[in-house]
Amino acid sequence: MTRIALLIAMTLSLSACEQVALMTTAPKKPAISKGQLTKTATHQFWQSLHQGHYQRLPQSIHLLTAAYLKNPNDPNLAAYLGFAHIWKITERQREQGIPPTITDHMILAKFYFNQAVALNPSDARLQGFLGVSELATGKIFADEREQVRGYFQLKYAIHQWPAFNYFTAGYPMTMLDAQSPYFKQALAWQWDTLDVCAGTTVNRNNPDFAPYMKLETQTGKARACWNSWIAPHNFEGFFMNMGDMLVKQGNWPTAIKIYKNARLSKNYQSWPYRHMLEKRIQHARENVKYFQENNQHAADKVIMFNSGYGCVVCHQQ
Ligand code: HEC
Numbered sequence: 001m002t003r004i005a006l007l008i009a010m011t012l013s014l015s016a017c018e019q020v021a022l023m024t025t026a027p028k029k030p031a032i033s034k035g036q037l038t039k040t041a042t043h044q045f046w047q048s049l050h051q052g053h054y055q056r057l058p059q060s061i062h063l064l065t066a067a068y069l070k071n072p073n074d075p076n077l078a079a080y081l082g083f084a085h086i087w088k089i090t091e092r093q094r095e096q097g098i099p100p101t102i103t104d105h106m107i108l109a110k111f112y113f114n115q116a117v118a119l120n121p122s123d124a125r126l127q128g129f130l131g132v133s134e135l136a137t138g139k140i141f142a143d144e145r146e147q148v149r150g151y152f153q154l155k156y157a158i159h160q161w162p163a164f165n166y167f168t169a170g171y172p173m174t175m176l177d178a179q180s181p182y183f184k185q186a187l188a189w190q191w192d193t194l195d196v197c198a199g200t201t202v203n204r205n206n207p208d209f210a211p212y213m214k215l216e217t218q219t220g221k222a223r224a225c226w227n228s229w230i231a232p233h234n235f236e237g238f239f240m241n242m243g244d245m246l247v248k249q250g251n252w253p254t255a256i257k258i259y260k261n262a263r264l265s266k267n268y269q270s271w272p273y274r275h276m277l278e279k280r281i282q283h284a285r286e287n288v289k290y291f292q293e294n295n296q297h298a299a300d301k302v303i304m305f306n307s308g309y310g311c312v313v314c315h316q317q
Helices: 003-023 036-051 054-070 075-090 100-119 124-140 144-160 162-175 181-198 210-215 221-225 234-248 252-264 274-282 284-293
Strands: none
Touching: 036 054, 036 075, 054 075, 075 100, 075 124, 100 124, 124 144, 124 162, 144 162, 162 181, 162 221, 162 234, 181 210, 181 221, 181 234, 210 252, 221 234, 234 252, 234 274, 234 284, 252 274, 252 284, 274 284
């Protein structure tokens, strides 16, 4: 045998060895924990999210990490850690000066969503957030292969739960140039969300959602279209983001119609971010240039994703 052939044979048998070893080793098994630390950490996390307390995130991350180290098989703790880290980086405009190490939170989010998905593969919400964190780390570290992985992970997640993941997949892409094919894809996914939620094709020129309000539900996959305990203003936040995307694309007249759908929500009056939306309706036309610039402006002059309130718009009570 030539030296090269020997080398190839050795490599092949080594990788075959690795495959066999991996296949015969059991994967992590899920085990829900019920201890006091888990209860405290979970309660504190939900309280922070529902009250919009970004400043309390370090404490939440501290508690959740302690709880997960003690219960490393708990899928919920892994998921909450993923959400906590991705919240930290998404609303980073609220930091006093953004350090380069803020990107560590995306690495950690990806790690914990990977753990969460391994422990609970049937939760398509986690599949979606795993895809987002893969796409984002790929982008941050200029790793195109990782971005492709993220994109296909998102396609898989959309297939599992369209009403939830069309939005989730498209949301981080709102940062991209309005002319880029991915931005256009992301906007098409928001229309797809409306169609899935309405159960019919929503009129692209006059997208009035009033006829579909009777479909509101708290159960099944369609619940992702409406408000709930988990996301008390999901409905309003969804339309704020979609309106922002249309403004960024230059289509401010349709954006105004989309924004106005948020007012159909039963608890619109108690939504902490309604003034932000009303200003967007008022200034839709002039916001076209601001939203396209993607510069550091006040929250009213940047797209929702970059506003510093990109999570709590939907989750704050
Ligand atoms: C457009 C509104 C919207 C935005 C923006 C949004 N979410 Fe959500 N979120 C939802 C909806 C809807 C659900 C699913 C509710 C359900 O399962 O009934 C959800 C689910 C969740 C959950 C619950 C997961 C579980 O295990 O129960 C967490 C935590 C969460 N989101 C955190 C975040 C974070 C962090 C961000 C910012 C990166 C964010 N969300 C952005 C609407 C939103």
